[in-house]
Amino acid sequence: MITVKKAQPSQYGEIEEIYARARSYMRENGNATQWGSVYPPREVILSDIESGNLYVLFSDRIEGVFAFVPGEDPTYRIIEGEWQNALEYCAVHRVASAGRIKGMLKAVMDYCFTRCPNIKIDTHENNVIMQHQLEKYGFKRCGIIRLENGEPRIAYQMTKE
Numbered sequence: 001m002i003t004v005k006k007a008q009p010s011q012y013g014e015i016e017e018i019y020a021r022a023r024s025y026m027r028e029n030g031n032a033t034q035w036g037s038v039y040p041p042r043e044v045i046l047s048d049i050e051s052g053n054l055y056v057l058f059s060d061r062i063e064g065v066f067a068f069v070p071g072e073d074p075t076y077r078i079i080e081g082e083w084q085n086a087l088e089y090c091a092v093h094r095v096a097s098a099g100r101i102k103g104m105l106k107a108v109m110d111y112c113f114t115r116c117p118n119i120k121i122d123t124h125e126n127n128v129i130m131q132h133q134l135e136k137y138g139f140k141r142c143g144i145i146r147l148e149n150g151e152p153r154i155a156y157q158m159t160k161e
Contacts, residue, residue, distance in 0.1 A: 001059065002057050002058065002059055002063060002101070002107050003057075003058050003059075004055050004056070004057055004058070004107070004108075004111040005055065005056055005058055006049075006052055006054070006055055006056075007048070007049045007054040007055060007056045007065065008049065009046070009049055009050075011056060011062060012042075012045065012046065012049070014056075014061070014062045015045060015054070015056065015062065015065050016042070016045065017098075018062065018064065018065050018096050018097065018098050019035075019039075019040060019045070019065070019094075019096050021096070021097075021098060021099060022035070022096035022097065023035045023036070023037060023039070025099065026127065029128075029129060030126055030128070031124060031126040031127045031128075031129075032126075033124070033126065034123070034124035034126060034127055040094050044094075048067045048094070053067050053068055053069045054066075054067050054094075055067075055068055055111070057104065057107055057108065059101070061098075062098065063097065063098050063100060063101055063104065064095070064096060064097045064098060064104045064107070064108065065094070065095075065096050066092060066093070066094060066095040066096070066108050067091075067092065067093040067094045068090060068091075068092055068111075068112055068115070068116075069090060069091045069092075069093065070090045070116065071088075071090070072089075073091040073120065074148075075122075075145050075146065075147055075148065075153075076091065076120055076122075076145055076155065078145070078146070079142060079143045079144065079145050079155055080143045080144040080145075081142050081143015081144060081155065082142060082143060083120070083142050083143075083155075083157055084140060084142060084157045084158075084159060085118065085157075085159060087118045087159065088118065089116065089118040089119060089120050089157070090112065090115070090116035090118070090119055090120075091119070091120050091121065092108065092109070092112055092119055092120075092121045093121070095108055095121075095130075105130075105133045105134070105137060106137060109137055109158075113160050117159060117160050117161055118157070118158075118159045118160075119139075119157070119158055119159075120155065120156065120157045121134065121139065121155075121156050121157075122145055122153035122154060122155045122156065123153060123154055123156070124153060124154070125152065125153075125154060131154060134156050135156075137158070138158055139156040139157065139158040140156060140157060140158065141154060141155070141156055142155045142156060142157050143155050
C-alpha cells in the first residue's frame with residue numbers, strides 16, 4: 001500500500017538517491033538534458049521541503065517524490081498555445097520514482113486531485129515516457145511554456161470537477 005506524506009529534512013538522502021536514479025533513467029532513455037547531472041540541486045529540494053511542497057510516496061520505504069505547489073506558477077503565465085481554462089490551479093513538478101513499483105504517476109496524480117481539481121504540469125520534449133504517462137492519465141497537451149532560462153517545455157493541464 002502506497003501512502004503520500006510530506007517530505008522531511010531527515011529524508012533528504014533517500015530523496016536525492018531517487019532523483020539521481022531518475023536522472024540516470026532519463027539519460028538511458030534519450031532524455032539527457034532535462035535534468036542533466038545535478039537537477040534538482042540540494043537547495044531546491046530543501047526549499048521544497050521547507051515550504052511544505054515536497055511529498056514522498058511511501059510503502060516500507062520511499063518509492064517516489066514530487067513537488068505539489070498550489071497557486072500560480074510564473075512560468076505558466078505565458079503559453080504558446082492555450083490552457084484549457086483560467087481557473088485557479090496547482091502545479092506538479094519534479095516527479096521521480098525509485099523504479100521499484102509501477103503506477104507512480106497515477107499514485108501522484110490520484111493524490112493531487114484529492115487536493116486540487118485543476119492541475120498543470122510540464123515536461124521536456126525528449127521525455128516521451130512522461131508525455132505518454134500524462135496523456136494516458138488524461139492530461140491534455142496545451143502548448144509550450146518557457147522556463148526562467150528560456151528553455152521550452154510541453155505544458156499539460158487536466159481538470160476534474
